[in-house]
Amino acid sequence: xxxxxxxxxxxxxxxxxxxxxxxxxxxxxxxxxxxxxxxxxxxxxxxxxxxxxxxxxxxxxxxxxxxxxxxxxxxxxxxxxxxxxxxxxxxxxxxxxxxxxxxxxxxxxxxxxxxxxxxxxxxxxxxxxxxxxxxxxxxxxxxxxxxxxxxxxxxxxxxxxxxxxxxxxxxxxxxxxxxxxxxxxxxxxxxxxxxxxxxxxxxxxxxxxxxxxxxxxxxxxxxxxxxx
Amino acid sequence: xxxxxxxxxxxxxxxxxxxxxxxxxxxxxxxxxxxxxxxxxxxxxxxxxxxxxxxxxxxxxxxxxxxxxxxxxxxxxxxxxxxxxxxxxxxxxxxxxxxxxxxxxxxxxxxxxxxxxxxxxxxxxxxxxxxxxxxxxxxxxxxxxxxxxxxxxxxxxxxxxxxxxxxxxxxxxxxxxxxxxxxxxxxxxxxxxxxxxxxxxxxxxxxxxxxxxxxxxxxxxxxxxxxx
DNA sequence: TATAATTATGCTGCATACAGAATACTTGCC
DNA sequence: GGCAAGTATTCTGTATGCAGCATAATTATA
Numbered sequence: 426x427x428x429x430x431x432x433x434x435x436x437x438x439x440x441x442x443x444x445x446x447x448x449x450x451x452x453x454x455x456x457x458x459x460x461x462x463x464x465x466x467x468x469x470x471x472x473x474x475x476x477x478x479x480x481x482x483x484x485x486x487x488x489x490x491x492x493x494x495x496x497x498x499x500x501x502x503x504x505x506x507x508x509x510x511x512x513x514x515x516x517x518x519x520x521x522x523x524x525x526x527x528x529x530x531x532x533x534x535x536x537x538x539x540x541x542x543x544x545x546x547x548x549x550x551x552x553x554x555x556x557x558x559x560x561x562x563x564x565x566x567x568x569x570x571x572x573x574x575x576x577x578x579x580x581x582x583x584x585x586x587x588x589x590x591x592x593x594x595x596x597x598x599x600x601x602x603x604x605x606x607x608x609x610x611x612x613x614x615x616x617x618x619x620x621x622x623x624x625x626x627x628x629x630x631x632x633x634x635x636x637x638x639x640x641x642x643x644x645x646x647x648x649x650x651x652x653x
Numbered sequence: 654x655x656x657x658x659x660x661x662x663x664x665x666x667x668x669x670x671x672x673x674x675x676x677x678x679x680x681x682x683x684x685x686x687x688x689x690x691x692x693x694x695x696x697x698x699x700x701x702x703x704x705x706x707x708x709x710x711x712x713x714x715x716x717x718x719x720x721x722x723x724x725x726x727x728x729x730x731x732x733x734x735x736x737x738x739x740x741x742x743x744x745x746x747x748x749x750x751x752x753x754x755x756x757x758x759x760x761x762x763x764x765x766x767x768x769x770x771x772x773x774x775x776x777x778x779x780x781x782x783x784x785x786x787x788x789x790x791x792x793x794x795x796x797x798x799x800x801x802x803x804x805x806x807x808x809x810x811x812x813x814x815x816x817x818x819x820x821x822x823x824x825x826x827x828x829x830x831x832x833x834x835x836x837x838x839x840x841x842x843x844x845x846x847x848x849x850x851x852x853x854x855x856x857x858x859x860x861x862x863x864x865x866x867x868x869x870x871x872x873x874x875x876x877x878x879x880x881x
Numbered sequence: 882t883a884t885a886a887t888t889a890t891g892c893t894g895c896a897t898a899c900a901g902a903a904t905a906c907t908t909g910c911c
Numbered sequence: 912g913g914c915a916a917g918t919a920t921t922c923t924g925t926a927t928g929c930a931g932c933a934t935a936a937t938t939a940t941a
Binding site for chain 2: 923924925926927931932933934
């Protein structure tokens with residue numbers, strides 16, 4: 426190692442390398458959004474030529490993105506027929522939520538142990554912002570913050586792999602969750618659970634946190650039930 | 654639904670639709686194996702032209718497979734530079750095993766509750782076969798059965814999503830685990846833990862099973878430690 | 882001889898071309 | 912009019928071509 430290396434490391438910390446974005450990445454992100462927003466509805470076939478033209482991209486990077494989406498479980502590929510946006514059965518939903526519950530519990534447990542006060546305060550800030558959006562009934566922003574909180578708790582575990590797995594599963598049910606929270610009474614219930622979650626985390630009360638995560642996930646299943 | 658539908662369903666159950674295998678699938682499988690076997694070593698750059706020629710395939714399906722591998726976390730893509738086989742740090746290892754432990758515990762817990770006696774007997778059979786390979790020191794076959802047992806326990810939970818997540822993570826550390834079990838004393842330790850696992854499952858003793866899975870995963874970390 | 886600048890090569894990212902399968906359409910027949 | 916067979920069209924799967932970036936090789940310079 427020469428003396429130059431140190432300087433380079435310092436620089437790379439201050440100015441993180443900007444990573445080139447390929448069309449693959451761009452398309453991938455766009456299509457994820459389209460699925461979550463419902464522009465691409467569950468069960469719908471994905472016409473490569475059409476979507477490609479729509480996004481102004483050739484079929485090559487688009488197909489690569491589709492393969493990634495398939496790996497993430499958001500679309501299903503039927504050879505020689507094409508890809509369709511994946512439809513989740515109630516059994517799928519139950520399975521996803523069961524695993525998600527466990528992952529969040531693991532994340533929560535670790536967060537209680539190792540998260541700094543600042544980290545927890547940041548999560549509280551997200552929660553407050555969410556409540557703000559709730560009070561003005563801005564459902565979209567509320568929803569985004571809601572998701573962000575769940576992610577933040579898991580992230581506070583410091584376990585990247587956990588974050589990744591959680592993110593994958595969360596993406597699968599994102600849309601259903603969004604539709605599911607439609608009724609006001611359902612919405613209120615979710616808000617109350619969230620309040621308890623934050624409090625437990627602040628107190629670093631693992632038992633209480635485990636319980637409320639369990640409750641939150643189980644009631645999510647009920648909230649989403651009639652959507653599928 | 655017409656009367657014909659019933660016949661079709663029956664037929665499709667008896668003779669499951671053969672699914673066309675695309676080059677993408679084929680290449681994907683091959684490359685996974687190559688990574689696990691070490692033909693593609695961690696950190697090694699993947700030359701598309703080279704591998705393509707080697708497999709007798711054009712770059713298109715190969716690139717698609719690489720994108721999938723990246724999504725599975727087995728390779729890393731650096732835009733305009735290419736893909737490299739992912740290198741796992743000891744922190745990565747710890748994170749993966751932590752999540753894997755939790756997933757297997759969840760699977761084990763559910764298996765104790767809902768698995769049929771036949772299912773458990775089948776797992777016992779796998780275990781016996783594994784012990785057979787152990788006694789003749791056939792490390793490769795032993796290893797495959799070992800992995801199969803872990804997968805089977807998780808599969809006995811009946812939760813597809815859990816199986817999928819478990820499989821993804823298991824794939825990431827497959828190679829390290831294989832190398833890690835090299836010393837005879839390490840090997841023996843793992844075998845003993847497995848024996849306890851099966852017994853706990855047969856007794857449907859959840860607590861004992863949770864404990865041995867915890868032990869098994871933690872000691873796996875130690876066994877693998879010096880490999881990286 | 883070591884280093885910097887410059888050229889040359891190789892490889893990736895993307896677009897396009899083509900073959901074959903799947904689907905939609907049309908025509909003929911009952 | 913409804914169904915079957917045959918034809919046409921669309922779309923996927925794969926290969927290939929080309930531009931641009933990254934790296935290796937080469938030359939120039941101190």
